[in-house]
Amino acid sequence: xxxxxxxxxxxxxxxxxxxxxxxxxxxxxxxxxxxxxxxxxxxxxxxxxxxxxxxxxxxxxxxxxxxxxxxxxxxxxxxxxxxxxxxxxxxxxxxxxxxxxxxxxxxxxxxxxxxxxxxxxxxxxxxxxxxxxxxxxxxxxxxxxxxx
Numbered sequence: 527x528x529x530x531x532x533x534x535x536x537x538x539x540x541x542x543x544x545x546x547x548x549x550x551x552x553x554x555x556x557x558x559x560x561x562x563x564x565x566x567x568x569x570x571x572x573x574x575x576x577x578x579x580x581x582x583x584x585x586x587x588x589x590x591x592x593x594x595x596x597x598x599x600x601x602x603x604x605x606x607x608x609x610x611x612x613x614x615x616x617x618x619x620x621x622x623x624x625x626x627x628x629x630x631x632x633x634x635x636x637x638x639x640x641x642x643x644x645x646x647x648x649x650x651x652x653x654x655x656x657x658x659x660x661x662x663x664x665x666x667x668x669x670x671x672x673x674x
Contacts, residue, residue: 527571529554534672538569538600541668545661550607560603562610567603572674574599578638586642587655596674597665601654609649 530538539552547565555568574596583598584590628637641647658665668674 528573530569530572530672534572535569537668537671542604545664546604546657547608550604558599558603560606562606565607567600567607569600569603572596572672576638578635579642582639582642583651583655586651590655593655593658594665594669594674597669597672598651598654598658601657601665602650605650605653605657606646609646609653611646611649 535552535554542550542552549565551564551566553566553568555570557570558568558574559570560567576595579599580595583593583595587593632640642651
């Protein structure tokens with residue numbers, strides 16, 4: 527799978543510094559994640575696609591289909607930092623553990639849908655969606671520049 531180039535990481539870093547927060551750092555990794563306490567987001571493969579997320583997002587958010595899901599994935603990780611809350615983090619860990627106990631009893635799609643609805647996950651995605659919605663043209667320029 528294709529990784530983000532150093533040039534693309536710099537473009538994303540500059541976008542975040544200019545439009546969101548100077549303290550958030552961007553790095554690459556094998557998957558999308560973040561260290562909320564250190565304020566680092568990790569970007570997985572550029573070509574990452576998750577059909578269950580796309581379907582869930584399109585149903586959950588108004589006009590969801592018009593938003594680039596790869597950029598939403600980046601904004602979601604930033605959203606974890608921007609919405610950090612100890613109570614929702616504790617809830618996230620507890621609910622995620624409960625989901626793992628069900629892994630043999632439900633489909634992967636159902637597991638994913640339940641994961642997306644965990645408060646901390648939903649808060650992060652909602653933050654990303656709202657940022658994109660309120661800065662749509664700016665975000666679309668980034669999508670074009672990164673060829674997402």
